[in-house]
Structures are given as C-alpha cells and as structure tokens.
Amino acid sequence: MSKVSARLYRRRRLVNHVSLTFSFLATVFGLFWLFWILWTALSRGINAMKWDLFTQMTPPPGSDGGLLNAFAGSLIMCFGAILVGTPIGIAAGTWLAEYAGKQRLGEIVRFVNDILLSAPSIVLGLFIYELVVHQVGHFSATAGALALALIVLPVVVRTTDEMLRLVPSQMREAALSLGVPQWKITVQVLFRSAMPGIVTGILLALARISGETAPLLFTALNNQYWSTDLNSPMASVPVVIFQYAMSPYESWQSLAWAGAFVVTIFVLALSLIARAILVRNKVRND
Amino acid sequence: MAVPSGSVIDASQPAERIAARRALRDALFDGVFRRSVAAAGIFVLLILIAVALSMLWGGRQAFLTFGPEFLWSTDWDAVNHKFGALVPIYGTIVTAAIAMLIAVPVSFGIAVFLTEVAPGWMRTPVGSAIELLAGIPSIIYGMWGLFVFVPFMAEHITPWLNDNIGEWPILGPLFRGPPLGMGMLTAGIVLAIMVIPFVSSVMREVFLTVPSRLKESAYALGATTSEVVWDIVLPYTRSAVIGGIFLGLGRALGETMAVTFVLGNAHRLSPSLLEPGNSIAATIANEFTEADSEIYLSSLIALGFLLFVVTFIVLAIAKLMLNRLNRLEGAR
Numbered sequence: 056m057s058k059v060s061a062r063l064y065r066r067r068r069l070v071n072h073v074s075l076t077f078s079f080l081a082t083v084f085g086l087f088w089l090f091w092i093l094w095t096a097l098s099r100g101i102n103a104m105k106w107d108l109f110t111q112m113t114p115p116p117g118s119d120g121g122l123l124n125a126f127a128g129s130l131i132m133c134f135g136a137i138l139v140g141t142p143i144g145i146a147a148g149t150w151l152a153e154y155a156g157k158q159r160l161g162e163i164v165r166f167v168n169d170i171l172l173s174a175p176s177i178v179l180g181l182f183i184y185e186l187v188v189h190q191v192g193h194f195s196a197t198a199g200a201l202a203l204a205l206i207v208l209p210v211v212v213r214t215t216d217e218m219l220r221l222v223p224s225q226m227r228e229a230a231l232s233l234g235v236p237q238w239k240i241t242v243q244v245l246f247r248s249a250m251p252g253i254v255t256g257i258l259l260a261l262a263r264i265s266g267e268t269a270p271l272l273f274t275a276l277n278n279q280y281w282s283t284d285l286n287s288p289m290a291s292v293p294v295v296i297f298q299y300a301m302s303p304y305e306s307w308q309s310l311a312w313a314g315a316f317v318v319t320i321f322v323l324a325l326s327l328i329a330r331a332i333l334v335r336n337k338v339r340n341d
Numbered sequence: 342m343a344v345p346s347g348s349v350i351d352a353s354q355p356a357e358r359i360a361a362r363r364a365l366r367d368a369l370f371d372g373v374f375r376r377s378v379a380a381a382g383i384f385v386l387l388i389l390i391a392v393a394l395s396m397l398w399g400g401r402q403a404f405l406t407f408g409p410e411f412l413w414s415t416d417w418d419a420v421n422h423k424f425g426a427l428v429p430i431y432g433t434i435v436t437a438a439i440a441m442l443i444a445v446p447v448s449f450g451i452a453v454f455l456t457e458v459a460p461g462w463m464r465t466p467v468g469s470a471i472e473l474l475a476g477i478p479s480i481i482y483g484m485w486g487l488f489v490f491v492p493f494m495a496e497h498i499t500p501w502l503n504d505n506i507g508e509w510p511i512l513g514p515l516f517r518g519p520p521l522g523m524g525m526l527t528a529g530i531v532l533a534i535m536v537i538p539f540v541s542s543v544m545r546e547v548f549l550t551v552p553s554r555l556k557e558s559a560y561a562l563g564a565t566t567s568e569v570v571w572d573i574v575l576p577y578t579r580s581a582v583i584g585g586i587f588l589g590l591g592r593a594l595g596e597t598m599a600v601t602f603v604l605g606n607a608h609r610l611s612p613s614l615l616e617p618g619n620s621i622a623a624t625i626a627n628e629f630t631e632a633d634s635e636i637y638l639s640s641l642i643a644l645g646f647l648l649f650v651v652t653f654i655v656l657a658i659a660k661l662m663l664n665r666l667n668r669l670e671g672a673r
Contacts, residue, residue, distance in 0.1 A: 266478020
C-alpha cells in the first residue's frame with residue numbers, strides 16, 4: 056500500500072469508528088433518559104401506593120384519601136370513547152381498504168386521518184368544547200368521552216385500513232367466486248382474518264387515551280366527589296394527577312405519584328398485550 | 342348455483358325467482374353497507390374541517406377585535422382585556438426548536454445503531470423498548486420534569502451555564518438567568534426526550550426499507566459502515582427521514598402536559614432560555630378554565646386555531662415526505 060492510500064485508509068477507519076461510537080452513545084443517551092423517567096414514575100409511585108387509593112375518594116387539600124372517583128371516571132370515559140370511536144373507525148377503515156383505497160377521495164381521507172393521528176390533543180379538546188360544552192352550557196363526562204373518541208378514531212381507522220390491506224386478495228377472490236356478496240365477504244371473511252390486528256389497534260388507542268390529560272381539562276373538567284352522571288363534570292386520573300402534582304400539598308403530590316404509577320403500569324401492560332397479540336397472529340399466518 | 346331442495350325452500354316458487362330475489366337483497370345490502378362505510382370515511386374528513394372552522398369561529402372575537410396585531414402583540418392583560426399571541430408563539434417555537442436540535446441527531450444515532458451497528462440479538466429488544474417508552478403518557482414526562490429535572494437544572498446546569506456560557510458575546514444572553522430550573526431550556530429538553538422515541542422509530546423503519554443488495558454492493562466495494570449510512574442509506578431515504586423529523590416537530594409543537602409542568606407560565610418575552618416562559622398549548626391548558634371574559638376565552642381559542650394551522654402544515658409536510666418513499670418503494 057502506498058503512503059497516500061494508507062493515510063486515506065486510516066482516516067476512513069477513524070471516521071467510521073467515531074461515527075459508530077456516536078451512534079452507540081446516542082442510543083445510551085436516549086435510553087438513559089427514558090429509563091430514568093420510567094424509574095422515577097415506578098419508584099416514587101410504589102412508595103405512594105396504599106390500599107386507600109382504590110377505596111377512598113379524592114380528598115380536600117391537605118388530607119388523605121384515594122383516587123376511586125378518578126379511576127371510575129377514567130374507566131367510564133375511556134369506555135365511552137372506545138364505544139363511540141371504534142365502530143366509526145372500523146367502518147371508515149373498511150371503506151379506505153375495500154372501496155376507496157386508490158381513489159382520490161380515499162387518498163385524501165387517508166392523508167387527513169394521518170394528520171388527525173398526530174394532531175395536538177389539546178386542539179381536539181378545544182373543538183369539543185366549542186361543539187358540546189359551549190352549546191350545552193356546562194362541562195360534562197359526555198364531552199370528555201367525545202374528545203377521547205376523537206383520539207381513538209384515527210388510530211382505529213389506520214389499523215383497520217392497514218390490517219385489511221394485509222389480508223391476501225386470494226381470500227376475496229375465493230369468496231367472490233362463490234358468489235358471496237361483498238358486504239358478507241368483508242364482515243365474515245376479511246374481518247375474521249384481520250380481527251387480531253384490529254383488536255391491537257383498539258388496545259393501543261385505549262393505552263393512548265388512558266393517559267390523555269389535555270383534552271379532558273375543558274371538557275370533563277374535574278369532580279372531587281363520586282359521580283356517574285354522564286351529564287355533569289367527572290374526575291379522571293390524568294386530570295387529578297395534573298391538579299395534585301401542581302399543588303403545594305405533600306399528600307396530594309403523593310397521590311399524584313400513585314396515580315401516575317397506576318397509569319404507567321396500565322399503559323405498559325396494554326402495549327405489551329397488543330404486541331403479543333400481533334406477534335402471535337403473525338406466526339400463525341405464516 | 343344449485344338451489345338446495347328441501348323444507349327451507351317454498352316449493353311453490355320457481356328456483357329462478359328465489360335466486361333473483363336473493364340477488365336483489367344482496368345488491369341492496371351491498372349498497373347500504375358501502376354507503377355507510379363511505380359515510381364513516383367522509384366523517385373523518387369532515388371532522389378535520391369542522392375542527393378548523395369551529396376554532397376559527399370561537400376565535401373570531403379575538404381576531405376581529407385585535408386584527409392582525411394579535412399575532413405580534415406581546416400584551417396579555419386579562420384585566421384590561423388586551424391579548425396578543427407573540428409570547429406563546431415565541432415559546433412554542435423556541436421550545437420546539439431546542440427539542441429538535443437535541444432529538445434529531447440523537448434519534449438518527451439510535452436509528453443507525455439499531456439498523457447497522459448493533460448485533461442482531463440486540464436490535465429487536467432495544468427497538469421495542471424505545472417504542473414502548475413512546476407510549477408513556479406525556480403527563481408522566483411532565484411530572485418527572487417538575488419533580489426531578491427542574492431541581493436538577495436549578496442546582497447543577499443553570500449555575501454552570503451562567504458561569505461558563507453566560508459571559509460569551511452572542512450566545513451569552515441566551516444562557517444567563519436566575520437558577521429557577523423552570524424555563525424554555527428545561528421544557529425543550531423534556532420535549533426532546535419525549536420526541537426521541539417517535540423520531541427514532543420512524544427513522545429505524547425507514548432505514549429498514551433500504552434494499553440490502555444496495556448496502557451489500559457498497560460493502561463489497563470496501564465501504565465502511567459510516568460510508569454506507571451516509572452515501573447509500575441516507576440518500577435513499579432522505580425524504581422519509583425529513584418526514585420523520587417533521588412528524589416529531591408536529592408532536593413537539595402541540596405537546597401540552599410535558600411543557601405545562603416545566604415552562605413556568607410567565608407571560609414575558611425574554612431573550613434568556615433560562616427564564617420562565619409560555620407556549621400556546623401551555624397557555625390554553627393553564628388559563629382556559631380561569632378565563633372570565635368572552636374576549637379572554639376567544640383569545641385562547643384563537644391561539645388554539647393558530648396551533649392547529651401550524652401543526653397541520655408541519656404534519657402535512659411530514660406526510661408528503663414520508664409518502665414519497667412509499668411511492669419509490671411501490672415503483673420498484
């Protein structure tokens with residue numbers, strides 16, 4: 056090797072080592088913060104865990120209590136959101152995958168859906184405020200559930216669309232050749248095949264809305280007491296966490312950490328289950 | 342098709358009529374089904390339009406009262422009913438810019454590590470771990486920021502920045518300020534940590550689409566890994582990588598809870614990144630339920646409209662950039 060090419064070789068090797076080291080350090084850096092946050096939420100949360108959390112109502116400032124009404128409120132509103140968002144989402148996803156996929160209008164809707172998917176949730180909350188709360192005149196759990204449904208909708212549309220398009224076209228052709236009408240093919244053949252994927256989408260949507268705070272702030276507001284009235288303000292875990300974490304009272308802050316712990320575990324568990332369903336199904340399809 | 346004979350079929354009707362009626366019924370159901378799923382699809386489109394229009398309608402009073410001055414006025418005076426959006430807009434842009442400045446190189450490094458460098462057994466678990474962490478609700482990031490990171494900034498980072506960079510001629514004023522811990526810089530860093538999982542997983546997926554024969558050809562010619570990344574992977578995926586960055590930017594601009602906790606909620610335009618500030622989303626979250634006059638509420642909704650327009654543009658660019666790679670993939 057000549058001197059010049061040896062020098063070039065050394066330089067290239069140096070650049071390579073430096074950049075690969077950088078990429079390794081970037082990974083360590085990214086994981087470090089993420090695990091620090093996870094560790095904080097889990098360790099502080101577990102210290103604040105008490106049985107009272109699930110049996111007592113949210114307390115007035117400075118005293119002890121639990122988050123029972125907030126858990127109930129979150130459950131009710133998330134359930135409502137899934138109930139509203141899922142059917143519309145599955146229908147719209149079906150339309151995109153089976154009817155309008157390559158038309159101009161279908162392309163536009165897919166584009167818009169992807170934007171809704173990442174749109175700031177606080178904006179969706181403001182929209183429901185204008186649409187519902189402002190018209191009715193008061194905050195309500197229904198408005199909160201609707202705001203969350205707007206977050207569920209694009210997630211379900213996207214996964215339904217993707218999962219239906221993954222179904223091999225031979226299945227459609229085989230059913231069509233038997234003279235089965237298209238709606239029956241969709242409902243009885245395609246949905247059955249795509250169901251694990253669609254369920255995954257719903258679980259991921261649930262994981263996403265169970266920690267959503269911003270859209271609930273001015274739709275469902277908050278409620279210190281037990282309430283199952285869909286027409287009045289309702290407490291939810293994230294909003295209570297927000298209120299309590301920002302407060303100067305020690306007992307409230309510790310309740311906020313306990314709530315954060317429960318939400319984090321719930322979200323992580325849901326994502327893991329969703330992944331497991333997807334992985335198991337993939338293996339079976341092969 | 343053979344018509345089954347038996348008790349199910351009324352023998353008095355000829356087989357053709359049954360088949361015809363069934364065909365009619367199927368066609369009817371098909372039409373109903375197609376129309377209802379199409380209605381759901383159009384509904385998605387209508388929601389986006391309705392969101393934009395309703396915010397414009399809600400903010401009309403602010404836009405009409407203050408005119409275009411709303412965009413560059415620094416007023417935020419609830420007593421005298423004078424509102425301007427410059428401080429929140431500035432805060433949103435600065436925090437998002439800090440976030441992207443940190444998140445983009447780190448995410449790029451992570452994506453390269455996970456696709457080109459890491460040993461095979463490491464790639465899936467680390468990649469999944471990062472994606473799982475992307476699902477943690479933003480309020481957890483906010484709480485961590487408030488209780489752990491703000492004190493850390495106040496004790497260690499801020500004094501150090503004041504002593505070392507604070508004296509510099511041009512950059513100096515950016516890093517001079519009280520050791521509060523809260524402020525633009527803290528918010529930007531927390532946002533960066535939130536955005537890293539998103540951007541890096543998009544980049545990772547995009548890098549995986551590069552045909553391995555392209556990379557193998559380059560390796561066969563003696564290219565190093567870094568040369569393959571710069572000269573093969575990046576040119577092939579450039580538009581999608583930019584799309585991923587814009588996707589992260591869209592998140593950073595609209596993120597509410599993580600920022601609200603650590604920004605300090607101060608309506609003041611200050612050159613220092615260490616001073617408390619405000620962002621559009623944080624202003625809305627903090628003040629919406631306290632707004633006591635029509636014009637106050639209208640100004641907040643007008644802020645929401647601005648945020649929506651900006652994120653819409655950013656996300657649209659992201660989507661178009663990402664689609665370009667898909668088309669390239671499809672053309673292959």
